[in-house]
Amino acid sequence: MQKNTYLGLGLVIAVLWVLPFVLPNSYYMDLAIRMSINAIIVIGLNLLIGFAGQISLGHAGFLGIGAYASAVLPTHFGFHPLLAMAAGAAATAVIASVVAKPIFKLKGNYLAMATLGLGIIINIALRNEAQWTGGPDGMAVPAFALFGFELNSDKQWYWVVAALLVISVWASLNLIDSPFGRALRALHGSEVASQVVGVNIVRYKVSIFVLSAVFASLMGSITAHYIGFVTPNFADFFHSIELVTMVVVGGMASVFGSIIGAVLLTALPQALATFEGWETVVFGSVLMLCMIFLPKGLVPTLAAKFGKGD
Amino acid sequence: MSLLEVKDLSIHFGGVKAVQNVSFNIDAGIVYSVIGPNGAGKTTLFNLITGVYKPTSGEIRLDGEMIQGKSPNELAERGVARTFQNLQICMNMSALENVMVGAHLRLDRNLFKAALRWPSLRRRDNALREEAAELMKFVGLDQYIHARSDAMSYGVLKRLEIARALAMKPRVIFLDEPAAGLNPKETIEIDRLVRKLADSGITVVLVEHDMKMVMNLSDRILVLDYGKKLTEGTCAEVRTNPDVIAAYLGAHA
Numbered sequence: 323m324q325k326n327t328y329l330g331l332g333l334v335i336a337v338l339w340v341l342p343f344v345l346p347n348s349y350y351m352d353l354a355i356r357m358s359i360n361a362i363i364v365i366g367l368n369l370l371i372g373f374a375g376q377i378s379l380g381h382a383g384f385l386g387i388g389a390y391a392s393a394v395l396p397t398h399f400g401f402h403p404l405l406a407m408a409a410g411a412a413a414t415a416v417i418a419s420v421v422a423k424p425i426f427k428l429k430g431n432y433l434a435m436a437t438l439g440l441g442i443i444i445n446i447a448l449r450n451e452a453q454w455t456g457g458p459d460g461m462a463v464p465a466f467a468l469f470g471f472e473l474n475s476d477k478q479w480y481w482v483v484a485a486l487l488v489i490s491v492w493a494s495l496n497l498i499d500s501p502f503g504r505a506l507r508a509l510h511g512s513e514v515a516s517q518v519v520g521v522n523i524v525r526y527k528v529s530i531f532v533l534s535a536v537f538a539s540l541m542g543s544i545t546a547h548y549i550g551f552v553t554p555n556f557a558d559f560f561h562s563i564e565l566v567t568m569v570v571v572g573g574m575a576s577v578f579g580s581i582i583g584a585v586l587l588t589a590l591p592q593a594l595a596t597f598e599g600w601e602t603v604v605f606g607s608v609l610m611l612c613m614i615f616l617p618k619g620l621v622p623t624l625a626a627k628f629g630k631g632d
Numbered sequence: 633m634s635l636l637e638v639k640d641l642s643i644h645f646g647g648v649k650a651v652q653n654v655s656f657n658i659d660a661g662i663v664y665s666v667i668g669p670n671g672a673g674k675t676t677l678f679n680l681i682t683g684v685y686k687p688t689s690g691e692i693r694l695d696g697e698m699i700q701g702k703s704p705n706e707l708a709e710r711g712v713a714r715t716f717q718n719l720q721i722c723m724n725m726s727a728l729e730n731v732m733v734g735a736h737l738r739l740d741r742n743l744f745k746a747a748l749r750w751p752s753l754r755r756r757d758n759a760l761r762e763e764a765a766e767l768m769k770f771v772g773l774d775q776y777i778h779a780r781s782d783a784m785s786y787g788v789l790k791r792l793e794i795a796r797a798l799a800m801k802p803r804v805i806f807l808d809e810p811a812a813g814l815n816p817k818e819t820i821e822i823d824r825l826v827r828k829l830a831d832s833g834i835t836v837v838l839v840e841h842d843m844k845m846v847m848n849l850s851d852r853i854l855v856l857d858y859g860k861k862l863t864e865g866t867c868a869e870v871r872t873n874p875d876v877i878a879a880y881l882g883a884h885a
Contacts, residue, residue, distance in 0.1 A: 493747040494747075496748065497743070497746050500747075501753070502742070502743050502746045504736070505741065508722045508730075511721070511723055512722050514684060514704070515733075516722070517684075517703065517708075518684075518707075519713075519733055519737070519799075520708030522703075523705075
């Protein structure tokens, strides 16, 4: 890791450390928690989209699997929440790796369509299996308890999520700057060049797809426990789009950009609440302007401008 | 036994017979050139041997092992390296990282160790960084060790590709027009570099249009025309072959 990345990681830790002491009320605390959760999902998704150059328009589906695993398994089968979370992640890993092999024979638009379809299928399954999932109405999620200690206050959740975010940032930065990460970036830069130096490109695409899906699944579980209720909207197509937008706005192939993208786009709908009905229009305009003037995303553009890369 | 044996190799794209029944052997440690007019099938031949295309028919043996139809990454495992006529540099990575990717198969590619900053993996990676810098010096890119690849010129990137291929520690390296588009000074530098590669014991297979360079470097030459083998031999044999002269200068010359 270079000096700048250490600096960035330090900054993330410092901000997360100070935040709970300066946030005025529980509304902002809640917002900070949801920003951090999204940031972790987006970091995972950015490994796939920004670094490996692949696309997924179905990631909310994996988030849904995690969320519903944490809702259904403890409620109907008496699973411990931690075990349910692990089972959700395992199911996600299996589904993702089974579909990834045929999917990654595709490229560009076709890959986007295939992943989009996958997300929609998961969403429909969650909606229709009403006897387990509560159907479109959703279902309550039992509290998350570990060693007899129950996570219930915003403060507790904040520290858990903040710690997970720091770990995700650190691990992702490590990954990018490793033989595995270089192979990922190389297949993005030139598939044929990476192949002739020995990179098994299908294996790498599948691995990173599964890894980012598991990221989403785990955070789906966390979200479910935190909110205490799940609905099929977790796995909604528009949620997938929202996640991809966070990657793009924050900056492709930038871990810190992922955080910025997640923070901005989680805050934006809140800030737009006063526009009553015109939120979507403003939201769309912000995205369009971003695409036109900052096609590389916020963080890489600013970093290039001030001569500091991450 | 030759290092590389190609027998009756053919590939058809629809009705186009890009390479037809081409056979030749390459001995270890030599510089072997493939020449021929544009569209003769030289790059296609490279793509066939390095696994980018699958042949329609024919055999390719590396050290006696049949390798036709194997994927490029499987061939990389067997010590086959190549560069590209149209550059294939990863512009999203630094120059040094491009070279480091070349060492992919020699490293610990474990995902979890990488994410956890495993000490042995880091040590190996740091050592590789030094090694990649040495390779860049070897190909004459001393001043580009800290450069971004998208800020480098064409001629320089050509040599970066060679450095990346060398990072594989290959047994045989296929250079597809390493001097194309270079100015005379750069061509001389490539000429010297290819000589250095050959002297270091790597078998070099070269596609090149610069005849001075080809005649200067090659131990043997294969001449292709319209996807077929026209002739094969030493520089002197090829130079005086009437078919070759006809192919290059026109049939009635």
